[in-house]
Amino acid sequence: MIDTSFVGPFLPEIVLLAATLLVFLLDVLGVRRLEIAGAIGVVGVGVAFFLVAADLGFSPIAGFATIPSGQINVGGPTGLYAFTSLGLVFQLIFLTAAFLVGLASLSRPTGERGASIFYGLLTLATLGMLLVAIAADLIFLLLAIELTSISTYLLVAYTRKDGRSLEAAMKFYIVGALSTTLSFFGASLLFGAYGTTNLRAIAGMGSAGVPTLVLLGYGFLIAGLAFKVTLVPFHAWAVDVYDGAPTDVSAFLAGGTKKIGLFAFFLVFLGPILAVKASGASTLPFGTGPFNVGPVLQIALAAAAVLTMTVGNVLALLQKEMKRMLAYSSISQAGYMLIGVTVGTAPAIAGATLQIFAHVLMKGGAFLVVAAVAGVGVGPLITDWRGLGTRRPLLGVAFGLMLLSLAGVPLTIGFVSKFVLFSSAVEAQGWFVWLAVAGLLNSALSVFYYARVLKVMFFDVADPMPTTVPLAAAASSARLAFGGIGVGRAAAIALVAVVIVAVGIYPQLLLGPIQSAAQHFVNVGP
């Protein structure tokens, strides 16, 4: 008999794989209707979501009251994968992003080519993301990232017509290949230094190995993964790609696949940092005592965090186009999330996790609104959004909520996540407090460009309604319902708005389970 017990935990991944294959198979057979491919994709992601939620002990009444502690299923001591509760939380975050984008894309124009390819690639990329969340081995992790990356290169170019998209895909691909090369090079150096690629084994060897080799290895890994997370100075590609890609795909890139890079940061760099904390060593790298890579990583990540949030914010201030502004704001948000990795305490990890989830909603939702607004004939410039708040009050309010949440205004999820993140840096004391100060100053700065959009939308005088929208036909078809936005997209946007406010008003809904998951991660390690 073959032992099949290992299959059970992989059920969500298997569901996604099945959905992917089904969509591609139907495509080959000539069934290319958007509705069918879309239904398979969205249902597949939804089913996977509930399977993961069940693994996390979700019950409809108690919510996530009982997070299973530690590792749920380990593939052996030197295994390739490990199901940790934090990993499962991240799987839920990734699936949320895929679900929102899949739901919204149901409202794409019917005549568009490649609808089935779109959903097949979406589920395939999501499969790669789920694998990232359970990686316990450096090579497994990088391969999972690669699976997602290749799917997304294709996603950017899936329309095959738009020159801008093709150009963006080309840039994305070249930068991605460079990033992969750097990452694998770093991994090979680490293997040379430590003789293993198991993440937990590596984490335990913070002070072992040849320092030069270790530092070089981590340096290349930071650079390679920094491309995925759009850390400054590895960020320049992101704006062009987010700007050139079809807007739904931008939503998936900014709201979804970027986050696998952050979880990779958790897995690769938190291990050594946590090991240092456990050993009680100094948190500054230049003290006496044996060499330890953890504090060096903290300094490097802190510098990257401050640089990223500042540069992202300053450049976002200067943007005139909505998508580019959102792209730069997305870069700056990556800097906030990095604070959590740098500080490396349970509250900080919880704060970063919540910030990542918040960003999925806020930024993913914002790009979905941009797509909706472009669909009704509004141009790419911020000033083209004049009076949208009065012309489309509901859409305006939803977008306003996302911007307020991005700015960190209380009673939105963005405030809660920033509060937890920054206060955890204050709690960690020492020089970490300055990270909180930098984060606060940057948040204050970011208010300007979000408020500017709000002003344009709600206070500037509206242009006459564009006549390109066939309003008369609006009610007749589900795709054109809600004034040309479509049922699927409207539902996705509404869902985002509701969750942003619901978690903002009652944060314990998510904060409790995320905190215990983070605590388990700190206790057990990657």
Added chain:
Amino acid sequence: MLPLLSIVLATLLAGTAATFFAGTRARWVALATSSVFAVEVAFLFLSFSGWPGYSSALVPGFSESESYAWIHISWMHVNFTVGVDGISLVLILLTAILQIATVVYSWNETKRPAGYFGLVMLTCLGCFGVFVALDILFFFLFWEAVLVPMFFLIGYWGGPNRRYAALKFFVYTHVASIVMLVGLLALVFYSGASSFDYSAVYAAGHGLSTVVQAFLFLALFFGFGVKFPIVPFHTWLPDAHVEAPTGGSVLLAGLLLKLGGYGLIRWAVFVLPAGFHVDLPVVFFVAFLSIVWGSVVSLAQRDLKRLVAFSSINHMGIVLLAIAVGSSIGLVAAVLLMFAHGIVSALLFMVSGSAHHAFGTRDISAVGGATPTTPALSTFAMAGSLASLGLPALIGFPAEFSALLATWDRLGYWVFIPLGILVVTAAFYLWMMQRMFFGPPRGIPSEAHDVPWFEGAGMGILVVFTVLFGVLPSLLVNVIVASPIKGFPGT
């Protein structure tokens, strides 16, 4: 027990949101909301006077208290905690009265009425929140929620120089509120309190050394003082008042200034008593300066609205003096005076707004002998002036009398400074009445008209309360003392 304060907050929130989206029917929604709010506050007030509910277990010393977990991190708890004691209840009553009076007075606002009434509602919502919040984060949230709508009220509906005035208002008060927030957060983090709740902050503040308390008190004094406004930082007030629409001025003088007084008493005097005593010389000096400066500069004003604005500085100086006296009677007098000034200054700003409508100018010297043309306006102006200068049987008298009594107890003959200034106050109000409304008619435009019904109704509401609480100040005093004032250490 019903979560009364949450219910009130929810109705205000729903009403505010509805007003913004009500288009041309906004005034009706605003009126309905403020009426419901008034009824709720009346209920709170009456059930509070009935007493035994006063000792609540949840937050000691506060009745109707509620607390819900908001953000719980392993080492820090943030709760949504609300509750009222006598001080906040009286100021909530003031909020309800001024809200309904403002809505009625502004009935014919035609420039984007939905925005105007929505912002008025939002301002009152924020004030209510400040008065009930017992948690630093929510206190600050509501505090800022007052600032933003007032900025737009001045900046969009104001007079010719409105942009400058709005920006000045925003910069002054925002800088002050940042200092206030830093002071409060420093208080929490420095003392190692594990919660932002008032009870935790209270205990933390009392536990600090006198020196630290003194520094924190100074920061909070500055933060709250700019709202007062205390004299070197008062210059935003006349500009904001002159440019603001009448409704904005009413809320600005009637409510926003009270936020400063309330915050000072609640979050600084009660929390940092030792620091308060160390810093007393500063507070006394600023109080006397504000009293004298506000009054003397009033004398030089030609614009009726500017005159009322500067007299506000003078009156709030007396409030500060009564607080600084530090005895129970002084604190009661301070709260009573804030209530009185809230009603009376609102009335006077309405009078100056109506005078502007009637005569096309607010220049005191340009108009004379207006009583035969505008008898109703003249009556309201007389009522407001008499109440402001402290005529017995009107609300100003018990407040000022007890404030001066408390000052006499503490400072002896120094009381003649505020007393002498009161004479000046009486002088400039009577002089204004004499010039504008009495004597032979002069400079009255032919199209001058008496106040329309809605403006009269708005001012009438305020006159009723001026008389009611002037005759029966015990209605308020009995409530005010149901607060930490009762056990305040005193001199």
